[in-house]
Amino acid sequence: MxxxxxxxxxxxxxxxxxxxxxxxxxxxxxxxxxxxxxxxxxxxxxxxxxxxxxxxxxxxxxxxxxxxxxxxxxxxxxxxxxxxxxxxxxxxxxxxxxxxxxxxxxxxxxxxxxxxxxxxxxxxxxxxxxxxxxxxxxxxxxxxxxxxxxxxxxxxxxLNDNQIWENLINAVESFTVKDYNSCVIPSNVSVESTLYNIMTKYFSPFSAKDRVEDFLNNGATYSHQLNLLLPLIAHTNSFPKMPDNIRGNLNKLRGYRNSLAHKGKTDKQIDKKTVSELICSAAFALSYLNLLEEKINGN
Known part of the structure; x- marks a missing residue:
């Protein structure tokens, strides 16, 4: 060769x-x-x-x-x-x-x-x-x-420990072939899973594992974690809150994900501009969560 x-x-x-x-x-x-x-x-x-x-x-x-x-x-x-x-x-x-x-x-x-x-x-x-x-x-x-x-x-x-990040890579791969609907679920999973893991670790010192999991799965679900608990934890650890535009796009992403998961389609066709903002927000959110976790561990 x-x-x-x-x-x-x-x-x-x-x-x-x-x-x-x-x-x-x-x-x-x-x-x-x-x-x-x-x-x-x-x-x-x-x-x-x-x-x-x-x-x-x-x-x-x-x-x-x-x-x-x-x-x-x-x-x-x-x-x-x-x-x-x-x-x-x-x-x-x-x-x-x-x-x-x-x-x-x-x-x-x-x-x-x-x-x-x-x-x-x-x-x-x-x-x-x-x-x-x-x-x-x-x-x-x-x-x-x-x-x-x-x-x-x-x-x-x-790598064996980067399956969450691989979900986002899969979303970008779907974007390159203009399969925009297929970008939604892996983008959402990458952020939701990362946030859930951080929340589980954060609350584990205060209660038993099964109670923490029940709280996150049945009480403070993803929307509450993203919009209420995350800003609170960031503030408690002297870390800036997630930018509103990114958090807002993650809420949109969650809505598209729910539509695809429950109805098999979205109410409105996802266009290139929309999916670009959703994937970019997911990428920014993963970096934000990784940086926040480093700050929590440091504290």
Whole structure:
């Protein structure tokens, strides 16, 4: 396998004004956003509002930027193929861990001679990208002894303890194929499960486990946890409350989730703008809850 590995990165968000400087999507920058700490571009002094910055990624519909919001990596490389021959692309060999979830791959010929075609068996798997891919160099255009092909791979780490985050990755994956209804339930589950786990730990010192679970499952359910208990716990721990726009979108998300779960459809068709705000809010909420949990543990 002949290739040049270019780089592996999580795409950063560019300055909305000068475009010259990009900023990493990190918990530190999100923490500054939640604490109301003003951020400016050091080159053009543009005000950086993280909500506005990251919401743009959904408008662009570029997978590398969209997946970046949920920690998705992009690996870029150049392979060298010959027309009429098979090239085996082994993702583990180029440094992508074997257990990773492969989200999207693109192939772009950088010269004449061929176009890469993925090969598969007589029963292709439509919703799974394997770690080893056979590419056939279909001859096209002017003949060339060897043709460089740019390959871009979007992938996410698959860890044993990140199933909640994987739900949000699944939501973004559905967004990229414009299956907006399928974005709702995994986005909601990712936030609701995280919040429930925090609440369970928070109240466990004060009562027996079964009583805490009964309280959260039958008394203070998700809506009460999100709108009443969460602001109270944040205030008690000297942590800023969740921004109203994000909490409001989570309430909308819960409503869509209930409609899909109980009726199999939503009362109103979910459009791209709406689902972008819902997924982005879920991503922000997960970061917020992780930061809050760190503060609680510190206290």
């Amino acid at each position: 002949k290739y040049d590995l270019l780089h592996t990165e999580i795409y950063q968000t560019p300055c909305p004004d000068c475009k010259a400087i990009s900023f990493p999507i990190t918990n530190e920058n999100l923490s500054n956003y939640f604490h109301g700490i003003k951020m400016n571009c050091p080159k053009c002094n543009a005000n950086l509002d993280w909500w506005t910055l990251l919401l743009r990624h959904f408008d662009w519909e570029v997978p590398s930027y969209t997946y970046a919001i949920v920690g998705g990596f992009t690996t870029s490389l150049r392979i060298y193929m010959k027309a009429g021959e098979i090239f085996t692309l082994n993702l583990e060999e180029i440094g992508i861990p074997k257990e990773s979830k492969i989200l999207q791959i693109s192939y772009t010929p950088n010269g004449n001679g061929l176009f890469p075609i993925e090969l598969h068996g007589n029963t292709p798997a439509r919703h799974y990208i394997p770690n080893s891919i056979n590419l056939y160099g279909r001859p096209i255009g002017e003949p060339s002894e060897e043709t460089p092909v740019a390959v871009q791979i979007n992938w996410a780490e698959k």
